[in-house]
Amino acid sequence: MTKRALQDELIYEILAVxxxxxxxxxxxxxxxxxxxxxxxxxxxxxxxxxMSEYYGEYPCHRVVNHAGRLAPGWPEQRFLLEEEGVAMKDERHVDLKKCRWDC
Structure with missing residues (x-):
């Protein structure tokens, strides 16, 4: 398997989650x-x-860092999360206690 195929496989594994x-x-x-x-x-x-935009449409806006911080340079993320009812702690952080996915 080529390096690119391995990379694609890993990206699809992440996007599936x-x-x-x-x-x-x-x-x-x-x-x-x-x-x-x-x-x-x-x-x-x-x-x-x-790089997800090259692989299809996925709800990547639902992923934040360990402190609940939104992705820098992506102002639409907050709007998309608020539309879904995700609770915010402040301008840049979601309230992980209220909305972390329990998987």
């Missing part, structure tokens, strides 16, 4: 990394999500 996050809930990059068996690869998850 993201696709399962229910509306109104969020998951963290680390949570997704654990679910795919790569506990220490939260940054890899973030990188894969940054």
């Amino acid at each position: 993201v696709e399962e996050i229910p509306e109104g809930s969020v998951a963290t990059y680390g949570q997704i990394a654990r679910l795919i068996g790569r506990e220490k690869n939260a940054r890899l998850v973030g990188k894969a999500l940054s």
Whole structure:
């Protein structure tokens, strides 16, 4: 298998998990990394999500960092989450206690 095929396979594995996050809930990059068996690869998850537009439509707006912080430079993320009823702690953070995906 080529390196590109391995990369695509990993990205689709990550996106398959993201696709399962229910509306109104969020998951963290680390949570997704654990679910795919790569506990220490939260940054890899973030990188894969940054390329998701090339792989189809996925609810990547439902993924935040470990503190609930929204992705920098993506103002639409807050709007999309608020439309789904996700509780915010402040301008840049979701309330993980109220809306973390319990998977």
